[in-house]
Amino acid sequence: MNYLIHMQRTAAPIDYSIQEEKIARYAKALAHPIRIRILKFLDQQACCFTGEFTEEIPLAQSTISQHLKELKDAGLIQGNVMPPRIKYCINKEAWMEAKQYFTNFFS
């Protein structure tokens, strides 16, 4: 049991407030210019298929799919299956929640 020596301290048990976690989580989703572009695009066009992003953005399809997943995981968008395509829309509830948190934060 000599592990005690030189062991890294275990992850700090900080308990963040809901506000701290929500803002950080949404901010993380917004922390890439491509994802900003995707959201702006969705905001203008109501809804989009993945293919429309791949036409618009010069990145590999798999990369764009990954960014869409990040936005989906954060809750900011949702995908509806319309075989063989998937239609992405902004999740208005989460969008409004994010807006509210940021607005309060910058009060």
Place this chain on the structure above:
Amino acid sequence: MNYLIHMQRTAAPIDYSIQEEKIARYAKALAHPIRIRILKFLDQQACCFTGEFTEEIPLAQSTISQHLKELKDAGLIQGNVMPPRIKYCINKEAWMEAKQYFTNFFS
């Protein structure tokens, strides 16, 4: 010169708008709950020395210093040397700019 085969495509030459880059940059700075806490703390207390954060937040001093650097690099805070300490304040200009960008974005 067989490197051509199987070479990774060079970084996509996407040119983002100022808005896309600004929002993504500020969002990146906000993308960690500790940094949210630091900013809230500064917003309440006007200004702080590094030491006050290390008392408040159960993380190594070097880690907190790193988070302060991230906020400083994003422009959201500024540090004034008051030997042997450093007094951090919110950079109100950048703060207002960030607020404006987020507000417009969530229009």
Place this chain on the structure above:
DNA sequence: AATATTCATCGTAAATTTGCGATGAACTAT
């Protein structure tokens, strides 16, 4: 049945982020 389209997911590589302890610079106090 065979082929084509759309898209998520896997595997991989490179870059970045996050955390720590150790060190040293800058200044104060003894």
Place this chain on the structure above:
DNA sequence: ATAGTTCATCGCAAATTTACGATGAATATT
């Protein structure tokens, strides 16, 4: 001069992010 305080920075390890091509699932078309 010596010792103490405050803090950024370095060096390192682990985790995460970002990008790609390849693959395969699901469905539509021929």
